[in-house]
Amino acid sequence: MKFVDEVRIFVKAGDGGHGAVAFRREKFIERGGPSGGDGGNGGSVIFVADPQLTTLLDFRYQQHHRAKNGENGMGSDCNGRASDDLILKVPSGTLIREADSGELLADLSEPGQQYVAAQGGRGGLGNMNFATSTRQTPRFAQEGTKGEERTLILELKLLADVGLLGFPNAGKSTLISRVSRARPKIADYPFTTLVPNLGMIQYKDNLSFVMADIPGLIEGASEGVGLGHQFLRHVERCKVLIHLIDLGAEGEGRDPVKDYDILNRELEKYSAELSKKPQVVAPNKVDITEARERLEKFTAAMRKRGVAVFPVSTATGEGLQALLDVTAEVLFTGRTGKLQVERPEKPAKKAPAKKVSAAKQPAKKAAVKKAPAKKAAAKKAPAKKAPAKKALAKKGAAKKAPAKKAAAKKAAAKKAPARGKTGARAKTVAKAGRRS
Incomplete structure (x- = not known):
């Protein structure tokens, strides 16, 4: 049909x-x-x-x-x-x-x-x-x-509870075919889905909800590029949106984080109310080696934004039950706590004053480095001069010592005769006295 x-x-x-x-x-x-x-x-x-x-x-x-x-x-x-x-x-x-x-x-x-x-x-x-008493034959x-x-x-606008969003060939049709009895067309080329598909999902405790799969969105969809623009109306009534990220996408400029930003930007351009609906981010194709390698980087980028990630593989069924559990919790209870995670603590930034002091530190270090050199020079200078002074002092002392000794001898020599003459005179006087 x-x-x-x-x-x-x-x-x-x-x-x-x-x-x-x-x-x-x-x-x-x-x-x-x-x-x-x-x-x-x-x-x-x-x-x-x-x-x-x-x-x-x-x-x-x-x-x-x-x-x-x-x-x-x-x-x-x-x-x-x-x-x-x-x-x-x-x-x-x-x-x-x-x-x-x-x-x-x-x-x-x-x-x-x-x-x-x-x-x-x-x-x-x-x-x-119109007959009256005065007008009996109207x-x-x-x-x-x-x-x-x-x-x-x-x-x-389809009445669906959950809407699937994603780039072409992200695995939306495969997902709805695994969790419901819907049998949309599935192929390995973009824009396989040309019309929206509805699937009834039988959940636990006799609960059920309707999931809508719309054609893939690309950049510029809000302006009519691709097929997604004319079908975005079908997810306006949805209470929860599942954002399926293609981790195995290959091509120039394709990046999971970039795809996430592009799709949310297109939703905001189309309808501000639609962009504010709760989103369950589900990176797909984790069964591929290259995709699993990209998962860690994508998870870290989403964690910085405070967004929780629920990796799945629509081909093998890995992670689908966890995805349905969180979707049903948001749909039936309205609690969105599991969709957010704590952001990693950012390293404390240094204050500008500290940066200035840090800038001055090299000058201080240079001064500190130069100080030992000066002290060493000061220490070495006396060490070099000390021997010279001592030598000069010794030489001076050596020179002065003979001179002093010679002067002392001369003085003694001069005094000795005087002392001898007086002594001799005293002796002669004493003899003369004795004789008389």
């Missing part, structure tokens, strides 16, 4: 029937009076949400829908028959907009919900309704009103 999610149609409600102008003419009944009946109401155009439908394909081939007109009134007080309403069944989640203004008229998100898109015309009154009746007509745009 071809998937159609947007159509433009024309709807026309039925016109009301005209009232009749008639008089009662029967035998033996004089002055029967007016007996024109009323016209019937025209049928309305009503849209009803049907959960069994998944596409607007029927409206693609039949774009004009008209309800029947009401019957005209007749004589003998006979009213015209009202026409039945035209019921148009649409999938649950269909938006009805005015084609000219784009105004949203209705959102049929619940099964069985109805919306009257075009109101049928009202039938006119027959002449019997010869006129009321015409029925026209039914509404308008051009509408029907836009389908």
